[in-house]
Amino acid sequence: MSNGRIMQSDYMHWAKFKPPVRYPLTMSEVPHFRMDSLPIAIADLDLDGASHPRYPPLRQAIGARYGVPDDQVVATDGTSMANFLAMAALIAPGDEVLIEHPTYELLVGAASFLGAEIKRFERNPADAFRLDPSKVEEGMSDRTRLIVITNLHNPSSALAGEDELRRLGRLAAAAGARVLVDEVYLDFAAPPSASAVHLGAEFVVTNSLTKVYGLSGLRCGWILAQPDLAERMWRLNDLFGVNQAHPAERLACIAFEQIDTIVGDHPHLLAQNRNRWNAFVQSRTDLDCMAAEHGITAFPRWAGGDSERLDARLRERYDSAVVPGRWFEMPEHFRVGFGLPASEFEEALSRLEAALDELK
Numbered sequence: 001m002s003n004g005r006i007m008q009s010d011y012m013h014w015a016k017f018k019p020p021v022r023y024p025l026t027m028s029e030v031p032h033f034r035m036d037s038l039p040i041a042i043a044d045l046d047l048d049g050a051s052h053p054r055y056p057p058l059r060q061a062i063g064a065r066y067g068v069p070d071d072q073v074v075a076t077d078g079t080s081m082a083n084f085l086a087m088a089a090l091i092a093p094g095d096e097v098l099i100e101h102p103t104y105e106l107l108v109g110a111a112s113f114l115g116a117e118i119k120r121f122e123r124n125p126a127d128a129f130r131l132d133p134s135k136v137e138e139g140m141s142d143r144t145r146l147i148v149i150t151n152l153h154n155p156s157s158a159l160a161g162e163d164e165l166r167r168l169g170r171l172a173a174a175a176g177a178r179v180l181v182d183e184v185y186l187d188f189a190a191p192p193s194a195s196a197v198h199l200g201a202e203f204v205v206t207n208s209l210t211k212v213y214g215l216s217g218l219r220c221g222w223i224l225a226q227p228d229l230a231e232r233m234w235r236l237n238d239l240f241g242v243n244q245a246h247p248a249e250r251l252a253c254i255a256f257e258q259i260d261t262i263v264g265d266h267p268h269l270l271a272q273n274r275n276r277w278n279a280f281v282q283s284r285t286d287l288d289c290m291a292a293e294h295g296i297t298a299f300p301r302w303a304g305g306d307s308e309r310l311d312a313r314l315r316e317r318y319d320s321a322v323v324p325g326r327w328f329e330m331p332e333h334f335r336v337g338f339g340l341p342a343s344e345f346e347e348a349l350s351r352l353e354a355a356l357d358e359l360k
């Protein structure tokens with residue numbers, strides 16, 4: 001902290017440097033896609049064109065995916081920079097920002113770093129972490145400038161419905177605020193769910209080729225916003241990073257052309273692992289978890305108390321791990337990821353079962 005501002009992400013530090021295990025239940029991204037399975041020539045990575053402002057082919061590829069014009073698209077380094085840049089353009093020090101709880105820690109960190117006054121609204125586990133607009137309304141004041149949510153929700157993977165999102169849009173419009181929707185997990189929704197960018201001018205959405213596509217290393221992210229706001233973000237980004245790595249922009253264009261190949265069989269694998277997880281939860285009296293319908297993560301409550309203990313036991317004896325709930329400000333929960341191949345997921349669950357039994 002410095003002057004009350006958050007100056008680092010302890011969660012990201014933990015995520016980057018925790019010791020690796022053989023059967024991780026910590027993943028929130030599908031396995032990394034191998035770029036050598038795409039038709040790429042070295043000339044595709046040419047640096048020529050690096051000075052082209054706002055690389056048009058990439059903006060067009062992103063815009064085409066959503067059916068929005070290029071002037072609503074801002075390219076960024078991952079959803080991480082998308083969230084930071086969007087917030088930096090939308091809030092001034094002292095502005096009130098209303099953020100869901102629990103949430104992805106870095107959203108709180110970015111708002112704090114920018115000097116926002118942070119308020120929270122609950123996504124209630126007893127209500128399947130549903131986005132409840134009445135909770136948002138209760139948390140708002142005439143100083144609220146931004147409402148922040150994740151959809152799918154990280155950590156629970158709850159999907160926000162169009163009606164709830166529209167109500168948030170109306171609340172924001174009445175207060176002169178905006179709604180930032182981090183949609184990095186939205187393409188995991190089954191059946192597919194449309195982006196909030198189509199729900200009105202109040203919405204600003206962020207996403208990337210990270211979680212669903214296994215391309216986190218490309219750092220291809222984006223913001224979709226109204227043209228005047230998008231322009232403000234591009235201009236602000238000149239202060240931060242000016243341009244992105246041009247070979248990465250070119251690779252991202254190739255990735256968009258091959259997106260179905262890149263998605264591959266993952267939706268099927270995830271559906272299978274979610275079913276297996278649901279059966280596992282039903283067999284246990286010490287876990288309380290809504291049925292997993294979407295996404296790559298679930299966030300059960302454990303009757304055994306602080307889930308640090310569970311993670312420690314998994315690491316010490318079972319070469320496995322979960323994400324302790326303290327990273328989402330709910331220590332009695334833990335996050336499980338479904339991204340492992342089916343047989344490894346099965347093995348990871350039997351190790352989780354053994355650890356849970358031991359700690360009963």
Ligand SMILES: Cc1ncc(COP(=O)(O)O)c(C=O)c1O
Nearest residue numbers: 078079080104150154184208210
């Ligand atoms: C909600 C959310 N947003 C953003 C990110 C980071 O995405 P990227 O790798 O595209 O920066 C994560 C990664 O865990 C996330 O969970």
